[in-house]
Amino acid sequence: MVFFGVGVLVVTLSLILYKYKTTSAWAGKDIPQEIHQTSQCGEEDTDAKERPSIPNITLNEGHDKSYVSVKEQDAFKTINPSAKSQSKPAPQSQAADNSERVSMLPPPASNPKQKHEESSTAPILPRSRPTPKVPIFKSPAKPSTPLRPPPSAASTLRGPPSRSLAPTTTSLAPTTSTLAPSSRPSKKVILEPGHSPLDWAHLTHNPPTPTFLRGKDVPPQLIRVPPSLLRYHSGRKGKDAWGVYQGRVYNLTPYMKFHPGGVDQLMRGAGKERDGERLFNEIHPWVNWENMLGECLVGILVSENEVHVSGETPKNTMEEMD
Numbered sequence: 001m002v003f004f005g006v007g008v009l010v011v012t013l014s015l016i017l018y019k020y021k022t023t024s025a026w027a028g029k030d031i032p033q034e035i036h037q038t039s040q041c042g043e044e045d046t047d048a049k050e051r052p053s054i055p056n057i058t059l060n061e062g063h064d065k066s067y068v069s070v071k072e073q074d075a076f077k078t079i080n081p082s083a084k085s086q087s088k089p090a091p092q093s094q095a096a097d098n099s100e101r102v103s104m105l106p107p108p109a110s111n112p113k114q115k116h117e118e119s120s121t122a123p124i125l126p127r128s129r130p131t132p133k134v135p136i137f138k139s140p141a142k143p144s145t146p147l148r149p150p151p152s153a154a155s156t157l158r159g160p161p162s163r164s165l166a167p168t169t170t171s172l173a174p175t176t177s178t179l180a181p182s183s184r185p186s187k188k189v190i191l192e193p194g195h196s197p198l199d200w201a202h203l204t205h206n207p208p209t210p211t212f213l214r215g216k217d218v219p220p221q222l223i224r225v226p227p228s229l230l231r232y233h234s235g236r237k238g239k240d241a242w243g244v245y246q247g248r249v250y251n252l253t254p255y256m257k258f259h260p261g262g263v264d265q266l267m268r269g270a271g272k273e274r275d276g277e278r279l280f281n282e283i284h285p286w287v288n289w290e291n292m293l294g295e296c297l298v299g300i301l302v303s304e305n306e307v308h309v310s311g312e313t314p315k316n317t318m319e320e321m322d
């Protein structure tokens with residue numbers, strides 16, 4: 001009887017236990033660990049210790065998705081050992097590992113060397129070929145130096161002349177200071193046709209008459225010209241204009257229309273002993289008076305007494321000229 005009661009109790013407890021286990025399995029509390037292995041809790045998975053863990057892949061938005069994070073690169077190396085030989089991590093990438101992200105910005109194009117290093121340290125997973133040491137794309141052709149003219153030729157033509165001309169300019173500086181009076185506005189006049197300096201030279205060598213240049217009332221020989229006779233020839237009232245230069249008296253009348261400074265300027269010294277030569281030297285001391293007016297020479301300037309001594313009274317001379 002006692003054994004029967006114990007047997008009934010055991011059977012009852014077994015049924016209760018069986019029913020309890022069945023209810024727990026439906027609630028998911030007793031799921032096999034193989035199924036849990038797919039969850040993120042890998043500590044309980046014994047096989048997971050043998051397999052490498054695959055980290056999450058994080059891509060920076062707005063950048064090329066061909067770049068991957070460093071963690072993903074490490075995982076790829078672990079799974080595919082051949083990738084280790086294709087790329088070696090750089091210190092820069094390790095430092096970026098702390099931030100769990102790799103800079104997606106492309107390397108600056110200004111430093112091709114640095115760009116090449118970064119491209120080798122940041123491999124792209126889908127690619128299995130190694131990073132080429134030689135650029136795949138041809139670099140733009142270098143400036144065709146041979147097609148350009150040699151810089152030395154142009155510089156040779158440009159440089160030396162400017163330097164060589166510098167001393168010339170410097171050497172002309174004293175000349176400019178010497179010609180300072182000519183810096184004034186030009187007072188030259190427009191000469192009438194046939195009255196150029198060349199025409200004057202031709203006229204002095206081929207006068208129309210022997211007395212044309214010296215004056216029609218002047219004797220063929222040189223005369224003594226007293227001051228009174230000089231003043232008489234003022235170039236006014238139909239009289240010739242005489243001028244004095246270094247004690248010699250010249251007839252300025254035939255040269256009037258050939259004078260580059262004009263008739264009025266030349267008339268300023270006509271019939272005067274000193275003003276003509278003074279003005280001449282003030283304006284153009286470089287002009288050779290003697291050579292230009294040599295054929296116009298009348299005589300020499302003398303005092304009134306000298307004419308009387310020589311027997312040629314001023315009265316007679318003036319009368320002959322009048």
Ligand code: HEM
Pocket residue numbers: 185186187188243259260261262265266267268269270275276277279280283284287288289290292293
């Ligand atoms: C009273 C006497 C004279 C006066 C006031 C006078 C005045 C002048 C003046 C104002 C000029 C223009 C200068 C210029 O602006 O470039 C000139 C030019 C000239 N004069 Fe006279 N002159 C006189 C006598 C003479 C005489 C006697 C001769 C010839 C022997 C002469 C030959 C010339 C020549 C060749 C020039 C041109 C100079 C040049 O191209 O640089 N002048 N003169």
